Amino acid sequence: MPAYWIAHVTVTDPSRYTGYQSLAPQAFAKFHAKFLARGRSSDALEGPIYQRHVLIEFPDLESARACYASPEYQAAKAERAGAAEVMITITEGL
Incomplete structure (x- = not known):
C-alpha cells in the first residue's frame, strides 16, 4: 500500500535552502519516491x-x-535548518 509525505514549506533564506535542494534528491531516489505535486x-x-x-x-x-530517518535525508534536513519553515506529515495511502 503506498504512503505519502505531505510537506508544507515556506523558504525564509533561499541561498541557504539550496543546500537542502542539493542533498534531498539522493534520499528520495534511494527510497523510490515519486513527486506527485x-x-x-x-x-x-x-x-x-x-x-x-x-x-x-x-x-x-x-x-x-x-x-525521513535516513542519513541522506537527515543531512539534507540539517542544511535546511534556519532556511525554511516546514511541516511534514507521513500518511498511509488507500
Missing part, C-alpha cells in the same frame, strides 16, 4: 499559509519513514 500556486483554505506544497508517494509506509 510540488507547486507554488495554491489556495490555503484553513490553517497556516505556506509558500510551497509537496506531495511525495512512496511504495509503502516503511519506505516513507525510512527515507
Whole structure:
C-alpha cells in the first residue's frame, strides 16, 4: 500500500535552502519516491499559509519513514535548518 509525505514549506533564506535542494534528491531516489505535486500556486483554505506544497508517494509506509530517518535525508534536513519553515506529515495511502 503506498504512503505519502505531505510537506508544507515556506523558504525564509533561499541561498541557504539550496543546500537542502542539493542533498534531498539522493534520499528520495534511494527510497523510490515519486513527486506527485510540488507547486507554488495554491489556495490555503484553513490553517497556516505556506509558500510551497509537496506531495511525495512512496511504495509503502516503511519506505516513507525510512527515507525521513535516513542519513541522506537527515543531512539534507540539517542544511535546511534556519532556511525554511516546514511541516511534514507521513500518511498511509488507500
